[in-house]
Amino acid sequence: MTTALRAGSGLTRPARSRRRKPFPWFKYLTIAPLAIFFVAFIAFPVGQLVWMAFGDVRMRAGELTWDFSGFDNFARMLRDNVFATAIGNSLVFIVSTVVLTLVLGVVLALATDRLVRTQQLVQNILIWPAVMAPVVISVVWLLILSPQIGLLNRILASIGLPAQTWLGDRFGAMASIILVDVWHWTPIVFLFVYTALRGLDSSVIEAASVDGASWWQTTRHVVLPLLAPAIMGAAAIRIIMGVKAFDEMYLLTFGGPGTATTVISIHLRNVFFESFEYGYGAALAVTVVLLVMVVLVLAFVFQALLRRASRG
Amino acid sequence: MARRARRSRGSWIVAIVLIGAIAVTIVPLLWLMLVTLQRPRAIITPGWTFEFSLDNLASVFAPNAVYGTQVLNSVILVIAATALCLIISALAGYSLSQMAWSRRTVIFILTLAGLLQVIPPMTLVPGLFATLTTYGLGGLPALILLNTVFNLPFAVIMTKFYFDSLPSELRESASIDGASEFGIFRRIMLPLAAPGIAAVAIFTAIQVWNEFLFGLVFTTGGTESPITVGIATLIQPQEIKWGGMAAVGTVTAIPIILLAVVANRQIVAGLTRGAVKG
Numbered sequence: 001m002t003t004a005l006r007a008g009s010g011l012t013r014p015a016r017s018r019r020r021k022p023f024p025w026f027k028y029l030t031i032a033p034l035a036i037f038f039v040a041f042i043a044f045p046v047g048q049l050v051w052m053a054f055g056d057v058r059m060r061a062g063e064l065t066w067d068f069s070g071f072d073n074f075a076r077m078l079r080d081n082v083f084a085t086a087i088g089n090s091l092v093f094i095v096s097t098v099v100l101t102l103v104l105g106v107v108l109a110l111a112t113d114r115l116v117r118t119q120q121l122v123q124n125i126l127i128w129p130a131v132m133a134p135v136v137i138s139v140v141w142l143l144i145l146s147p148q149i150g151l152l153n154r155i156l157a158s159i160g161l162p163a164q165t166w167l168g169d170r171f172g173a174m175a176s177i178i179l180v181d182v183w184h185w186t187p188i189v190f191l192f193v194y195t196a197l198r199g200l201d202s203s204v205i206e207a208a209s210v211d212g213a214s215w216w217q218t219t220r221h222v223v224l225p226l227l228a229p230a231i232m233g234a235a236a237i238r239i240i241m242g243v244k245a246f247d248e249m250y251l252l253t254f255g256g257p258g259t260a261t262t263v264i265s266i267h268l269r270n271v272f273f274e275s276f277e278y279g280y281g282a283a284l285a286v287t288v289v290l291l292v293m294v295v296l297v298l299a300f301v302f303q304a305l306l307r308r309a310s311r312g
Numbered sequence: 313m314a315r316r317a318r319r320s321r322g323s324w325i326v327a328i329v330l331i332g333a334i335a336v337t338i339v340p341l342l343w344l345m346l347v348t349l350q351r352p353r354a355i356i357t358p359g360w361t362f363e364f365s366l367d368n369l370a371s372v373f374a375p376n377a378v379y380g381t382q383v384l385n386s387v388i389l390v391i392a393a394t395a396l397c398l399i400i401s402a403l404a405g406y407s408l409s410q411m412a413w414s415r416r417t418v419i420f421i422l423t424l425a426g427l428l429q430v431i432p433p434m435t436l437v438p439g440l441f442a443t444l445t446t447y448g449l450g451g452l453p454a455l456i457l458l459n460t461v462f463n464l465p466f467a468v469i470m471t472k473f474y475f476d477s478l479p480s481e482l483r484e485s486a487s488i489d490g491a492s493e494f495g496i497f498r499r500i501m502l503p504l505a506a507p508g509i510a511a512v513a514i515f516t517a518i519q520v521w522n523e524f525l526f527g528l529v530f531t532t533g534g535t536e537s538p539i540t541v542g543i544a545t546l547i548q549p550q551e552i553k554w555g556g557m558a559a560v561g562t563v564t565a566i567p568i569i570l571l572a573v574v575a576n577r578q579i580v581a582g583l584t585r586g587a588v589k590g
Contacts, residue, residue, distance in 0.1 A: 151340075246433075
């Protein structure tokens with residue numbers, strides 16, 4: 001293998017290389033691009049975000065102007081009914097989609113695991129939705145849910161049932177985006193649980209079935225408890241994805257009708273790009289990030305407490 | 313494994329559940345392709361007539377339409393952002409794994425990367441908007457950089473753990489043989505990490521191809537936009553161009569589904585470890 005080596009580049013061989021510990025150039029050079037990108041496109045924007053949150057920011061002739069306004073932007077949030085609605089909508093959306101995708105994902109994983117020959121094929125097809133663009137998924141479901149041309153209403157008409165408006169009314173719109181999200185992301189939960197299931201020690205499960213336990217008893221008392229960490233992990237990921245959700249609401253309902261499907265990200269976008277309230281939008285963004293952090297910290301504390309309690 | 317070979321009365325329930333799930337997965341996609349190949353007049357006719365035509369595809373990719381350019385933009389975006397992301401994450405992942413950084417530094421960087429995956433991208437848009445204005449950046453170059461940055465956390469974490477799994481004796485023996493640090497990285501460690509990097513590459517490419525939010529807010533929807541934003545311009549509340557929308561949707565979906573079939577193993581690795589994105 002050493003013949004393939006070329007002592008080259010000189011990059012790491014400054015004149016001082018004879019000293020026992022030369023300055024580790026390579027160590028710092030390799031991390032530098034990452035550091036530069038993070039500072040330029042994360043740290044600096046976050047700084048500007050916080051700075052904007054404390055100001056009255058306007059766009060004048062292509063330049064952003066800023067006047068200090070203290071906590072005005074944050075005080076305004078308390079009077080913003082749409083923000084409260086958006087948080088409520090996000091909660092409804094997150095709870096329903098997380099529960100539904102978890103249940104369906106676990107069922108599909110358990111079912112696929114019982115297959116004999118076609119496991120690979122089934123797994124391959126079932127994950128398709130998870131790799132598709134949210135934009136394409138919105139197109140797919142518009143073609144299904146459209147009252148005029150959609151597949152669902154055609155089916156209803158064929159079996160003699162009245163057409164539905166689906167995305168058109170408040171309840172239908174929320175139900176529809178939940179349905180679309182479940183279709184999109186059940187594969188992730190499926191894959192998580194399925195991978196964990198394949199990794200389980202089969203001797204434990206065999207021991208249970210030798211003892212005469214039925215499939216359901218084995219699953220309920222042996223397999224599911226063993227899968228708990230994977231299911232919890234999938235739940236955490238799904239919750240985070242729920243907070244981030246934007247594309248499908250933006251394309252399918254535009255947050256409507258009214259504010260029926262205005263979730264947090266949609267509201268942020270509207271404040272920033274429809275009302276051009278840059279300062280207020282930044283204050284909202286800072287608040288949402290802080291909320292996410294608080295929930296994360298609480299989750300970690302909760303987990304630690306649980307672990308301590310289970311240790312006795 | 314014995315437990316899988318054991319058939320029981322429950323197997324028909326399994327079959328029904330899975331056939332149902334596969335139907336629910338595939339039928340919407342078939343409908344998308346059917347509408348794409350449907351004569352525009354037939355799309356808006358009730359009932360079940362099907363008249364084959366390539367009109368939708370032809371209208372969308374006519375020389376005067378922007379969608380061809382946008383597909384090209386998406387391809388450029390995917391190649392540039394994925395390449396940048398791989399270079400930076402291979403270097404940084406190697407550094408964090410092999411270059412004797414203190415434990416505290418490694419944990420700090422990994423935590424930062426993990427946090428970035430948790431924050432909704434929309435919350436950073438106001439700050440990014442101001443930053444891009446400051447730098448005077450816009451259009452495709454801005455999108456390349458943003459897509460790179462937001463895929464870096466996952467790529468760095470994955471690459472770091474992949475390098476961790478390589479035996480460190482290799483590095484030591486090579487350095488005794490007089491190889492330079494860069495030589496060791498380039499000629500020994502990088503080739504060994506190729507499978508891990510391939511998984512990161514495929515996963516990153518899919519994420520960039522699918523990305524919509526930054527494209528939407530940082531381009532104007534014309535010839536400088538990626539194709540995902542192009543689809544959105546076809547979905548107008550007043551008038552949806554069904555055929556065109558379906559055609560662009562099909563063209564955007566097919567490469568990814570083909571990739572999902574061919575590179576299933578890498579995608580599964582990416583999804584199960586990097587699902588926090590998305």
